[in-house]
Amino acid sequence: MNYIYYKDPKGNFGDDLNGWLWPQLFGVEQPDNDAFIGIGSILYNDSPLFRDLGNKRKIVFGTGIRPGYKNFTCDNTWDIRFLRGPLSAYNFNNTYEYIADAAYALRLTNDFNNIRSVKKQYEISVIPYFKSLEFFDWQAICDQLGFHYISPAAEKGVEHTLREIAASRYVIAEAMHGAIIADILRVPWSRFVLSTPFTEGGKVSEFKWMDWLHSIQLYNTESTPIQLYRKSSLHTKLKKMSGNMISAEFFVKRVVKDELLSKLRAIKHFHLSNDSVINSIDSRMFEKAAQLRQEIGFTPASIPARTQL
Template sequence: MQLVYYKSKSGNFGDDLNIWMWPQIFGSDFLQEHQEIAFFGIGSILMEDSVFIEQANTCEKKVVFGTGIRSINENIKIDDSWHIFFLRGPYSSLKLKGNLDHYIADAAYFLTLLPQYKSYINTPKKYKISFIPYFMSVDKVDWQKICDDLSWNLILPTDLNNVEEFITEIAASEQIISEAMHGAMIADIVRVPWVRFRFYSHLHEGTMVSEWKWNDWLLSIGFHENKEINIGLRNKKSTRGFIKKRKVKSLIYSQTKNIDESLFRLSSDETLNNIVKQLKSKKEALIRFID
């Protein structure tokens, strides 16, 4: 498989999960065999006129396996060489296929099929609250100082070599506050209540892209309301300069001083079990396809 995914120089857990997880799901040679097939897994990388589509078009076949459409503005042309096994959510399904029949959830939910999954959900708790910034927000403020002041555990999404540690740190938490969508997603997968932290990602990606991605996933797990802790930044310049960064820190402290416990949530066991059942079926279908 020619794995098609976003590669960040600084590392980004959601994208890096592709390299770590797929060989565990399909076997150690999965990414070396069948080089005539482009494989789209985790990521919001279905984008017209992108390097991802360009890479895929060098391959005889294209497999889409839990990927997300980047935004409502994408107009991707697919032909018979594209095999859409499933998409991340209803938005992606409707945009790419014109119906709501081709989604399950984000491909990260394949973590539930790993043999060590039960050990993740049974991990002893070490932290009351853990916080996960967006990978492009890591250097915007001193998160370690903020987390220390708030008695939170900081989990960075940018360590390329510690994918499993990222998962186990989330699993060792009683609650997760996450700006990173895949931080919230992993919390949901390992059954740790989570809440979205709206800080900088929507400014970096654009509000339309950010909200599309989050709601595509949220709808796939049965949530129709986007609950969040909103810091209220209006533009990228809000985090530039010493004075502005001090103001941002004050905003973070004020918005997190007394967090409403009702903001934290978790998809239902029934929803998760239904997702797992469908993923098992898609795994078997892909194995038949490549054999």
């Protein structure tokens, strides 16, 4: 199949999971075959990822809606097996079922138990959103906190990043797939919010987090907001001088860094989905993967048994 996902030039762990995971479950990529759409919030109208697919079959396997002012629509070339969460399902008036984020299929791989069982090395690890990298030296931030830094760019490869998360006792994540992989590996996690309201948009960010969280039956989770841009005295002057035509906010690095250090240090509450929820996800995804493998005629060298918690 042709694996369709967003590719950032500098790398992004959440998206890059696609290129590592799906060949293990469904075989090496065949660009001329059906399109397979897995991990990502990439279901939206006029997406450039789908522009050249034409009448090819488009298999959706746990993908999420990216919210817009118009609901995402699809024709009969789309084969939606399941969606990421209930908010994505609502887009289609609940015509299609949801299970959870496609990344939970990591639990179906032969290497999963080996990755999950790595020795714990880090008390707390921090995974920022990949677009937050430009604002701070995150290694220095983590060194100052006494925490372990895990790069969302996954420079050493996806599997290395998976093992780094598994080797952590707790994870503090701005990157959603940092939290998702922690949950998959049964590592308690906590969310912080820094650049996402500005880099991907608050509406998109909150939608995709709530879509995932509700799919794993977590409804009242805490997050830690850190204000990236803020108004200064210059804002008032500019607004007055421009007749309310200019509203200015500024990134004051020292102030934001102090708040970031203070708030991350203060995080004490971590989350983890219930084992029974994970067992249900495992069972349903196992069946969906087995059905698709049978349809495309792919038989892996060995098929892992379902992991039971």
